[in-house]
Amino acid sequence: MEFKVKVYRFNPEFDDKPYYKDYVLEDFPGMTVLNALISIKSEIDGTLSFRRSCRSAICGSCAMKINGISKLACKTQVGPEIEKFGIIKIDPLSNMPIIRDLVVEQEGFFDKIKEIQPYLMGKSNVGEHADDFHALKEGEKITQPVFFKSEFRNLTGNNDTPNCILCECCYSECGGVTGNKDYLGPAALAKLYRYSEDPRDNDKNGTRLVNGSKPNRMWDCVHCQACEEFCPKGISPVKSIVKLHEKAIKNSINFSNGAKHIISIAKSIGETGGLDEIKVALDTGGITGLISDLPMAFGAGLKGKIPPIRLKLIKDMEDIRLAYKILDLEEK
Amino acid sequence: MLRHDVVIVGAGLAGLRTCVELRKKGIDAIIVSKVYPTRSHSGAAQGGVNAAFDENDSWESHFFDTVKGSDYLGDQDAIEILTSEASANILELQKMGVVFNRNAAGGIAQRPFGGQSFPRSCYYADAVGHMMLHGLFDNVLKYNTKILYEYFVTSLVVDDGKVSGIVAYDIKNGRFEGISAKAVLFATGGYGQVYSSNTNALINTGDGMAVSIKAGIPLMDMEFVQFHPTTLKSTGILVTEGARGEGAYLLNSLGVRFMSKYAPKTMELAPRDLVARAEQTEINEGRGVDGAILLDVRHLGKERIMEKLPQIMQLSIDFEGVNPIYEPIPIRPGAHYSMGGIKTDNNCRTIIRGFYSAGESACVSVHGANRLGGNSLLDTVVFGRRAGIDIAEYIKGAVYGKFDESILKRDEEIFENLKESSGKERHGLLKAELQEEMRADVGVFREEIAMKKAIEKIEGLKERAKNIGIDDKSKTFNTDIVEAFEFNNILLMAEVIARGAVSRKESRGAHYRTDFPERDDTNWLKHTLATLDDKGNIKFDFSNVSISKFEPKPRTY
Ligand SMILES: Cc1cc2nc3c(=O)[nH]c(=O)nc-3n(C[C@H](O)[C@H](O)[C@H](O)COP(=O)(O)OP(=O)(O)OC[C@H]3O[C@@H](n4cnc5c(N)ncnc54)[C@H](O)[C@@H]3O)c2cc1C
Ligand code: SF4
Ligand code: SF4
Ligand code: FES
Numbered sequence: 001m002e003f004k005v006k007v008y009r010f011n012p013e014f015d016d017k018p019y020y021k022d023y024v025l026e027d028f029p030g031m032t033v034l035n036a037l038i039s040i041k042s043e044i045d046g047t048l049s050f051r052r053s054c055r056s057a058i059c060g061s062c063a064m065k066i067n068g069i070s071k072l073a074c075k076t077q078v079g080p081e082i083e084k085f086g087i088i089k090i091d092p093l094s095n096m097p098i099i100r101d102l103v104v105e106q107e108g109f110f111d112k113i114k115e116i117q118p119y120l121m122g123k124s125n126v127g128e129h130a131d132d133f134h135a136l137k138e139g140e141k142i143t144q145p146v147f148f149k150s151e152f153r154n155l156t157g158n159n160d161t162p163n164c165i166l167c168e169c170c171y172s173e174c175g176g177v178t179g180n181k182d183y184l185g186p187a188a189l190a191k192l193y194r195y196s197e198d199p200r201d202n203d204k205n206g207t208r209l210v211n212g213s214k215p216n217r218m219w220d221c222v223h224c225q226a227c228e229e230f231c232p233k234g235i236s237p238v239k240s241i242v243k244l245h246e247k248a249i250k251n252s253i254n255f256s257n258g259a260k261h262i263i264s265i266a267k268s269i270g271e272t273g274g275l276d277e278i279k280v281a282l283d284t285g286g287i288t289g290l291i292s293d294l295p296m297a298f299g300a301g302l303k304g305k306i307p308p309i310r311l312k313l314i315k316d317m318e319d320i321r322l323a324y325k326i327l328d329l330e331e332k
Numbered sequence: 333m334l335r336h337d338v339v340i341v342g343a344g345l346a347g348l349r350t351c352v353e354l355r356k357k358g359i360d361a362i363i364v365s366k367v368y369p370t371r372s373h374s375g376a377a378q379g380g381v382n383a384a385f386d387e388n389d390s391w392e393s394h395f396f397d398t399v400k401g402s403d404y405l406g407d408q409d410a411i412e413i414l415t416s417e418a419s420a421n422i423l424e425l426q427k428m429g430v431v432f433n434r435n436a437a438g439g440i441a442q443r444p445f446g447g448q449s450f451p452r453s454c455y456y457a458d459a460v461g462h463m464m465l466h467g468l469f470d471n472v473l474k475y476n477t478k479i480l481y482e483y484f485v486t487s488l489v490v491d492d493g494k495v496s497g498i499v500a501y502d503i504k505n506g507r508f509e510g511i512s513a514k515a516v517l518f519a520t521g522g523y524g525q526v527y528s529s530n531t532n533a534l535i536n537t538g539d540g541m542a543v544s545i546k547a548g549i550p551l552m553d554m555e556f557v558q559f560h561p562t563t564l565k566s567t568g569i570l571v572t573e574g575a576r577g578e579g580a581y582l583l584n585s586l587g588v589r590f591m592s593k594y595a596p597k598t599m600e601l602a603p604r605d606l607v608a609r610a611e612q613t614e615i616n617e618g619r620g621v622d623g624a625i626l627l628d629v630r631h632l633g634k635e636r637i638m639e640k641l642p643q644i645m646q647l648s649i650d651f652e653g654v655n656p657i658y659e660p661i662p663i664r665p666g667a668h669y670s671m672g673g674i675k676t677d678n679n680c681r682t683i684i685r686g687f688y689s690a691g692e693s694a695c696v697s698v699h700g701a702n703r704l705g706g707n708s709l710l711d712t713v714v715f716g717r718r719a720g721i722d723i724a725e726y727i728k729g730a731v732y733g734k735f736d737e738s739i740l741k742r743d744e745e746i747f748e749n750l751k752e753s754s755g756k757e758r759h760g761l762l763k764a765e766l767q768e769e770m771r772a773d774v775g776v777f778r779e780e781i782a783m784k785k786a787i788e789k790i791e792g793l794k795e796r797a798k799n800i801g802i803d804d805k806s807k808t809f810n811t812d813i814v815e816a817f818e819f820n821n822i823l824l825m826a827e828v829i830a831r832g833a834v835s836r837k838e839s840r841g842a843h844y845r846t847d848f849p850e851r852d853d854t855n856w857l858k859h860t861l862a863t864l865d866d867k868g869n870i871k872f873d874f875s876n877v878s879i880s881k882f883e884p885k886p887r888t889y
Contacts (some may be wrong), residue, residue, distance in 0.1 A: 042760020
């Protein structure tokens with residue numbers, strides 16, 4: 001079967017503005033979008049530029065927008081796309097500057113990963129074994145430190161954050177980044193969560209959480225859920241972010257507006273069973289904060305990404321109080 | 333011109349491990365890589381990394397298994413290092429943040445792997461390479477390392493037997509950069525792209541080896557190419573040996589577990605060379621299923637498959653349209669690993685002072701004629717670390733050498749000429765022809781006449797390569813020109829492999845000659861060393877194998 005591929009093209013050296021170029025290909029069973037791009041490049045048009053490496057959905061090179069959605073080209077089959085859209089339309093990822101064709105500038109994305117201090121902190125409590133590194137002598141055995149499966153429970157599941165391949169699909173779809181270019185974004189925050197959950201971590205002073213609570217970080221997520229929806233590895237960064245919020249509040253790291261916001265909401269609901277939005281906004285950022293939030297809320301609104309906190313009035317206050325007791329939130 | 337004490341080319345596990353060792357000592361080491369570090373092919377490793385931890389296991393047993401697996405071509409002094417340092421290296425990784433699955437006693441969980449007499453492969457589900465790569469990379473970030481990514485290295489600069497730097501092409505900006513250095517490490521990975529139907533990333537084009545042989549450094553044992561027994565039929569994507577480690581069966585068209593005929597004791601967990609040949613024999617004798625063999629995990633049950641082999645399940649669904657919970661997976665042998673590489677000593681040094689290599693691009697040799705599953709990841713960290721330690725010592729007394737700028741000019745010219753060429757040949761198509769020829773005639777089974785045909789084909793392709801035309805005239809992220817350069821590298825690698833395979837008149841490990849089916853220790857218990865003469869022709873020398881503890885014996889499983 002013949003099908004059409006419509007590809008975004010732009011080379012700043014030669015083109016004033018971007019355009020689309022159409023290619024017609026013949027499909028074969030199991031053909032992926034990456035296969036299609038490779039045959040365009042090697043047989044028809046060598047000037048098409050894109051990144052690729054592993055072709056097995058593990059290196060994160062080939063993320064691009066396929067029929068409007070950020071996906072891995074190597075993992076996306078041509079057949080179902082054609083069935084649904086009748087065409088394969090390919091664009092570069094969003095939320096990142098375009099270098100050329102489907103190649104985006106990743107520097108900003110990777111800088112943000114670095115910002116969250118993605119490594120074990122403090123003196124790691126893995127025993128001293130590695131400090132006196134030596135080759136084993138004849139008959140010598142090594143003893144290993146003991147860690148039970150349960151201690152790594154949030155790090156060894158199929159969809160847990162260590163499986164992130166830094167492909168940027170989530171980042172490209174993230175409403176938070178769209179509204180605020182400085183927001184760290186889902187992948188970086190998922191990684192922050194990953195290290196905060198590591199039983200070997202020895203971040204006694206909560207540096208990582210304090211750092212993560214600064215402006216443009218964990219509290220700037222607008223909860224649009226896109227990261228969860230579009231992650232090709234089935235990871236949910238937004239769940240990690242919510243857990244980070246819980247951790248921050250539990251550890252009384254509540255200097256950030258986001259934390260104040262949540263605490264105020266909790267207080268408002270805890271006291272009245274309802275949400276006093278003005279009071280919450282005032283508690284959070286004061287009157288200037290309230291005003292300065294507007295453009296960002298407006299920007300996110302324009303892209304159809306609206307914070308989901310739209311609580312209805314609830315009648316049974318007793319139930320709410322009980323729920324709070326259980327959640328151990330009341331006194332915080 | 334940039335200047336750094338140490339330049340590490342390649343950001344897979346070997347390069348990153350070396351980097352951490354140097355950076356934690358505060359040494360001025362930078363990384364140069366043609367892709368962003370986390371895109372390196374190490375991330376694709378699925379199954380596991382070997383080390384003896386169990387009290388009923390021993391590193392000595394790992395030592396012997398590796399020597400036997402190598403068909404006695406591995407250097408025993410090097411293998412002793414690999415296996416006696418294995419467990420300490422794994423614990424060190426764990427300390428750096430790498431996560432491994434746990435066993436009931438709270439230790440690292442381990443699974444059986446082919447050719448290993450004990451379950452000693454440490455794993456993280458079926459994504460251990462990914463876990464190790466990201467864990468090590470996070471440490472590289474911790475030490476605030478300068479990374480030149482999407483820089484494609486084209487030459488090594490040598491001054492009077494001593495390294496003085498490298499030349500690299502900055503892909504994004506289309507310009508060449510010279511980097512002068514006291515020490516250079518190549519951790520540039522393998523050359524799986526020489527073959528069609530391979531498990532490797534598209535970037536595995538043997539660049540580091542090609543650059544090295546052109547700079548006068550010998551490549552060792554290049555004719556030994558590992559064919560992995562279980563790669564997806566239509567794409568060559570790997571199905572980890574861990575699947576057989578978990579108990580998967582290999583079935584022919586009659587539904588028979590045919591390994592009973594070839595390796596009655598170890599069955600599916602025989603070493604890779606044996607299983608690959610068994611499969612190919614079944615296929616050739618008409619007991620295949622559409623040119624494939626079936627890998628069956630159904631009896632493991634849904635839960636175990638989802639817990640231990642989730643990536644395999646997903647890959648089979650995405651790339652083969654088969655859900656292994658309900659159906660067997662069609663697989664066949666595919667090119668997987670380069671046993672050969674840049675000849676180094678046990679501290680990763682080469683014959684050029686200050687020039688090192690580690691990982692798949694190097695040949696120490698710990699894998700000999702056949703690598704055991706789970707030993708390659710181990711190789712990258714053990715020798716990556718050793719390289720770091722040795723380089724740290726070396727640069728103390730070293731000074732910057734003279735950087736011959738004409739090499740940079742020459743590479744610039746090669747690229748310019750390529751770009752301007754109006755030739756009619758498309759490198760993408762030439763590559764496909766080369767890969768198919770190599771699979772057909774220098775593959776699992778080899779024989780003189782077919783291999784000579786392959787060499788003729790390669791000669792023809794070399795001529796045609798002079799007529800390659802480049803569509804892309806741009807300076808911005810020009811991947812067309814990079815791919816053309818990569819094609820020339822795999823073409824050179826193919827020739828070294830094919831000529832080496834013709835010259836080795838015996839069968840050993842992964843190198844199987846139907847016209848010389850026996851191992852010949854009298855004449856061929858030696859390493860092949862390939863270099864280029866003045867005219868660019870490949871010539872061979874040989875060197876002895878280090879044998880310390882284990883005298884060569886017939887290899888049965
Ligand atoms: C699918 C698959 C599964 C595997 N599973 C296992 C397993 O379970 N256990 C095991 O032990 N082994 C396994 N292996 C083998 C093992 O993964 C590799 O041998 C090992 O990871 C190689 O690591 P490396 O650091 O040497 O090279 P790589 O990870 O390949 O890295 C090479 C680096 O060199 C850079 N580079 C290359 N050329 C240039 C150039 N011209 N200029 C600049 N940079 C360059 C690349 O950008 C890259 O960063 C597997 C291999 C494959 C293909
Ligand atoms: S939920 Fe938060 S992190 Fe995820 S995409 Fe939306 S704004 Fe970004
Ligand atoms: S969280 Fe998912 S979508 Fe985001 S970078 Fe990681 S793997 Fe990609
Ligand atoms: S090519 Fe590696 S994820 Fe697609």
